[in-house]
Amino acid sequence: xxxxFCFRTxxxxxxxxxxSHCNPLIECGRVKCPYxxxxxxxxxxxxxxxxxxxxxxx
Amino acid sequence: MPVKTTSANPxxxxxxxxxRYKSDASVPRVLLVGSPNVGKSMLFNKLTGRYVTVSNYPGxxxxxxxxxxxxxxxKYEIIDTPGMYSLSAITDEEKVASDxxxxxxxxxxxxxxxxxxxxxxxxxTLQLIEAGLxxxxxxxxxxxxxxxxxxxxxxxxxxxxxxxVVKTTATTGEGIKTLIDRIPQVRAGRFEQIDYGxxxxxxxxxxxxxLGEQGHxxxxxxxxxxxxxxxxxxxxxxxxxxxxxxxLITNAIRDCSSQxxxxxxxxxxxxxxxxxxxxxxxxxxxxxxxxxxxxxxxxRLCMHPVGGLPILFAVMYFGVYKFVxxxxxxxxxxxxxxxxxxxxxxxLVVRVFSTIIPWQTAQDLFIGEYGVVTFGIxxxxxxxxxxxxxxxxxxxxxxxxxYLPRLAMLIDGVFKKIGLSGRAVVPIVLGFGCDxxxxxxxxxxxxxxxxIIASVLLALAIPCSAQLGVILGLVAGHPFALVAWAGxxxxxFVLAGTLMARLLPGAKPSFYMELPPLRLPRPGNxxxxxxxxxxxxxxxxxxxxxxxxxxxxxxxxxxVFQLLVAALVPVVNAIGLPDKAADAFLFGFFRRDYGAVGLxxxxxxxxxxxxxxxxxxxxxxxxLPCIAQFLIFxxxxxxxxxxxxxxxxxxxxxxxxxxxxxxxxxLGIAL
Ligand SMILES: [Zn+2]
Numbered sequence: 001x002x003x004x005f006c007f008r009t010x011x012x013x014x015x016x017x018x019x020s021h022c023n024p025l026i027e028c029g030r031v032k033c034p035y036x037x038x039x040x041x042x043x044x045x046x047x048x049x050x051x052x053x054x055x056x057x058x
Numbered sequence: 059m060p061v062k063t064t065s066a067n068p069x070x071x072x073x074x075x076x077x078r079y080k081s082d083a084s085v086p087r088v089l090l091v092g093s094p095n096v097g098k099s100m101l102f103n104k105l106t107g108r109y110v111t112v113s114n115y116p117g118x119x120x121x122x123x124x125x126x127x128x129x130x131x132x133k134y135e136i137i138d139t140p141g142m143y144s145l146s147a148i149t150d151e152e153k154v155a156s157d158x159x160x161x162x163x164x165x166x167x168x169x170x171x172x173x174x175x176x177x178x179x180x181x182x183t184l185q186l187i188e189a190g191l192x193x194x195x196x197x198x199x200x201x202x203x204x205x206x207x208x209x210x211x212x213x214x215x216x217x218x219x220x221x222x223v224v225k226t227t228a229t230t231g232e233g234i235k236t237l238i239d240r241i242p243q244v245r246a247g248r249f250e251q252i253d254y255g256x257x258x259x260x261x262x263x264x265x266x267x268x269l270g271e272q273g274h275x276x277x278x279x280x281x282x283x284x285x286x287x288x289x290x291x292x293x294x295x296x297x298x299x300x301x302x303x304x305x306l307i308t309n310a311i312r313d314c315s316s317q318x319x320x321x322x323x324x325x326x327x328x329x330x331x332x333x334x335x336x337x338x339x340x341x342x343x344x345x346x347x348x349x350x351x352x353x354x355x356x357x358r359l360c361m362h363p364v365g366g367l368p369i370l371f372a373v374m375y376f377g378v379y380k381f382v383x384x385x386x387x388x389x390x391x392x393x394x395x396x397x398x399x400x401x402x403x404x405x406l407v408v409r410v411f412s413t414i415i416p417w418q419t420a421q422d423l424f425i426g427e428y429g430v431v432t433f434g435i436x437x438x439x440x441x442x443x444x445x446x447x448x449x450x451x452x453x454x455x456x457x458x459x460x461y462l463p464r465l466a467m468l469i470d471g472v473f474k475k476i477g478l479s480g481r482a483v484v485p486i487v488l489g490f491g492c493d494x495x496x497x498x499x500x501x502x503x504x505x506x507x508x509x510i511i512a513s514v515l516l517a518l519a520i521p522c523s524a525q526l527g528v529i530l531g532l533v534a535g536h537p538f539a540l541v542a543w544a545g546x547x548x549x550x551f552v553l554a555g556t557l558m559a560r561l562l563p564g565a566k567p568s569f570y571m572e573l574p575p576l577r578l579p580r581p582g583n584x585x586x587x588x589x590x591x592x593x594x595x596x597x598x599x600x601x602x603x604x605x606x607x608x609x610x611x612x613x614x615x616x617x618v619f620q621l622l623v624a625a626l627v628p629v630v631n632a633i634g635l636p637d638k639a640a641d642a643f644l645f646g647f648f649r650r651d652y653g654a655v656g657l658x659x660x661x662x663x664x665x666x667x668x669x670x671x672x673x674x675x676x677x678x679x680x681x682l683p684c685i686a687q688f689l690i691f692x693x694x695x696x697x698x699x700x701x702x703x704x705x706x707x708x709x710x711x712x713x714x715x716x717x718x719x720x721x722x723x724x725l726g727i728a729l
Binding site for chain 2: 009010043
């Protein structure tokens, strides 16, 4: 995904592995940019699903 | 297509001594490097055809694609490296790419860049050439750059850099033939050496003397990487040239960082970027020079310690006061609360539940003052949704325009005057950072006392953007209350920053220097960002509201709720707030924004003056961040420190509220 702060591209899964889990109660809904430390919310599943449909149409 | 492809190379990359990557030494190897989204993989496919092996880089989960290409009657092995922005690696992908460049044989390094963004891309090119690698610069997406009217003088670039430069459009295959012709002729480039300043240059020469020969990467580059801490000792220093003077190197690194103002990384990046600017001026011409000029000037103005403040003020005025306060907390809340819930949903729900549930106590769980429907769901939908929604939308517009990094630079500029850096803190405040705080505290501080002070300061100074939004929504309707809030919270922020600088003197933040372009926000991006953020917030907030309803219901039956509220009433009275505010402050123990949400009803019913609003907002902003944060502290620092810290935070927050209230009363200020 692209960081909303520094606009660099990074791998969401890898970034989540590097980040220590901060909220022990629920699954963390945020992704932290490895370059600048800015945390963005994870892209919701509904959006990913929409994107997939759009890609398929193309 | 001019490239013949053959079947895949059968051997797999296995770790073997220094070189982790085993393959036929007689086959020349070409590394494709570049940042993500520049069309590198497509270029790789054009060069290798369909026969490609994909395997994990030894010791990692990162995939590498390798293929073979026939170039002028010779077989070449082509490796597509993971995306990288800089030779001094941060992410795992970058580490793999950097490891390949530093420790593996490369007969040609093809640096693929996006021609449209050549300015941001040349930094890595210069690093690669400085490392003495045989580089070919590929300006990919040349067609898009041309459409935008960007003219790049290839011959001039070749002259300055001393390497071959090829324009390509990987999608159509244009320029690939030229690239293939260039690969066998590749040569190491040369350009006027970059001067990193005397402190760094001295350390480079000290370190370089201690380094043996290793691969084909220059000693200068390895010294630079050691200085930036982005290469471990074994990776950069140990070579075939005997045992290097480890102590001398360690001393040189320490001396260097004590002599310079910022981190080594900052100074090095800055120097390279200046060089890139100079090269771009010589070899690239952009269309609409006046538009670019205006953007450049606006960008600089945003970051100027004096000129940037009016812009920040305008952002606050239109974004927060007008949009969030006026439209979100005003018009939309009035409609949802007043029209939809009060006149339609609530009466209906009350009628339904009172007919199907005959017992008053059970009825209260759903339709009481803090019932699941009348409190939990109504609050989430009619109050939080519009306020958080408008705030997140305003925020997403700022995000997408590229303003935020400039805001960080602006605050940094102001903070620098009092001897500390805001650049490390701003992304944490504006993002939703919370794990950063705990790790910052535990990593750098030794003593218990210091840990407590530092975590109190961090918790006070850093409300996350979601909390900021809700609390701001509370005061946004009253301009003077907003100003008072900004004044008090800003002062505490600066005070906390000053104390932090005394406490954490060695912690120089290594923050990136490269600013993303300032641009008009794209509506599609804004919608996606706002939506993502709202989904995230509601996943965390709605369940807790319903849980709170149930807990309060139990508390009311058992009498615990009344007891807690009774205990809090004197406290809220002391800071000048009405009795009813005690309920809200009780929610504040869950998260500070819940406390703020709890006050909306009081505000709507006209039970609070603007003075009281400002005091409440100030206190809540400085209040305990959230229960989750408490648990992190408990995990990282132990139960005692977590409890002590929380008590200190509560006391400081209430003391500041008390101070604000007394000050307003004493000076006879009515906001
Ligand atoms: Zn980032």
